[in-house]
Amino acid sequence: MSEPVFRRVIAKLSGEALAGPDGFGIHQPTVDRIAADLAAAAALGVELGVVVGGGNIFRGIEVSARGVSRPTGDTMGMLATVMNCLALEAAIERQGKSARTLSALAMPEVCGTYTRARALAALARKQVILLAAGTGNPFFTTDTTAVLRAAELAGEAVLKATNVDGVYTADPKKDPKAKRYDRLTHQEAIDRDLRVMDPTAFTLARENRMPIIVFSIREPDAITAILRGEGRATLVGAA
Numbered sequence: 445m446s447e448p449v450f451r452r453v454i455a456k457l458s459g460e461a462l463a464g465p466d467g468f469g470i471h472q473p474t475v476d477r478i479a480a481d482l483a484a485a486a487a488l489g490v491e492l493g494v495v496v497g498g499g500n501i502f503r504g505i506e507v508s509a510r511g512v513s514r515p516t517g518d519t520m521g522m523l524a525t526v527m528n529c530l531a532l533e534a535a536i537e538r539q540g541k542s543a544r545t546l547s548a549l550a551m552p553e554v555c556g557t558y559t560r561a562r563a564l565a566a567l568a569r570k571q572v573i574l575l576a577a578g579t580g581n582p583f584f585t586t587d588t589t590a591v592l593r594a595a596e597l598a599g600e601a602v603l604k605a606t607n608v609d610g611v612y613t614a615d616p617k618k619d620p621k622a623k624r625y626d627r628l629t630h631q632e633a634i635d636r637d638l639r640v641m642d643p644t645a646f647t648l649a650r651e652n653r654m655p656i657i658v659f660s661i662r663e664p665d666a667i668t669a670i671l672r673g674e675g676r677a678t679l680v681g682a683a
Contacts, residue, residue, distance in 0.1 A: 448671040450600040452491040452567065454575075455482070456590035457605050459500035461661050462528055468500060470531050479535030481667045482572055486541050490671055491567040493597060495575045495590040496532060498524025504582075518582035522549055525586065529574035530555065536572050543572040548580030548589075560596055567597070587645035595652040602654060603670055604641060605661035610678030611640050629683045630656075646680070655681040 461478065464471030486492050504514070504521030512520075529545045536543040544566050545555040556562060558575065566573045578589045587604070594602045611633070614622040628636075630650035634643055640658055649656055659670050659677035669675035 446672045446674075448485075448488045448490050449673045450490060450671060452493075452597070452599050453601050453603055453671070454493045454495060454590050454594040454597070454599045455485075455603040455605060455667060456587060457494060457496045457532075457661065459497035459524065459528055461500075461605060461607075462496070462531070463500035470500065470528070472535075475531055475535045476538075477664075478661065479532060480539055481665055482532075483536055483539035483541040484665065485667045485671055486570065486572050488668065488671055491570070493563065493567070493573045493575055493593055493599070494529075494532065495578075495586050495593060496525055496528045497586040498522070498528060500524075501527060515582040518578075519549075522577040522580070525578060526551070526554065526576040529576040533574050541572060542570070543574060545574040545576055548575075548577040563593075563597055585642050585645065587641040588648060591641075591645045591648045591652070591654055591656070594654055595648070599654070602649065602656045603667060604656050604658045605666065606640060606658055607660060607662060609660040609663070609676045611638055611658050611680065625678050627679045627681070630680060631683065633680050649680070650682070653682045655679060 462470050462475050464474030498521045501524035502521050504517035507517040526547055533543045533545045546558040547555050548558045550557045563573055575593055578586050590602050611625045612622040616622040630646050634646050657677050657679055659675050
């Protein structure tokens with residue numbers, strides 16, 4: 445077994461990834477597959493945090509057009525991420541790997557409250573940490589959360605799981621002429637308006653020289669392949 449490329453990473457999963465073919469809600473076979481991949485990644489000796497979106501259950505930005513304020517809608521979206529993290533935590537534990545959900549919004553009856561010290565202690569115990577509720581603030585995406593947590597927890601990279609095998613010049617599902625990048629700088633991703641992550645996340649990654657590896661979560665054992673340096677992906681990094 446090859447040595448992992450990184451020793452501590454934050455993986456970013458969209459909520460839609462957990463919906464699988466259903467497109468909405470939690471598709472248990474898909475959750476179990478991703479959980480097995482995460483458990484295998486942790487078995488490599490990698491200290492692993494996971495930020496999960498909530499779009500499979502609720503998108504806060506969508507209700508702002510229906511009379512709900514953006515801050516309230518974003519808070520509702522944060523609650524959806526907690527549900528996703530709890531589902532993923534249970535699935536990881538069924539794989540025989542210890543996991544712990546930590547929420548940026550305090551809800552002690554449900555899960556632990558995120559603090560940097562608590563997260564570092566869990567990583568030191570080799571637990572997979574599920575980082576719920578985004579940053580705890582409206583107007584920030586879970587992409588930005590992933591980069592923020594990677595920076596404050598001394599992560600070596602952000603693993604950005606998507607539905608395609610890297611960053612393209614355009615949506616390859618819509619444009620057959622779209623070309624795939626093997627490597628980009630953070631600034632190039634911002635200047636070219638590549639929407640695989642939001643500009644705030646790219647800017648924060650640039651300021652902290654945090655590499656972002658973009659890959660397809662649809663591939664079998666995708667996360668462990670990336671950690672072994674074997675997966676097909678785009679590296680977004682420093683110049």
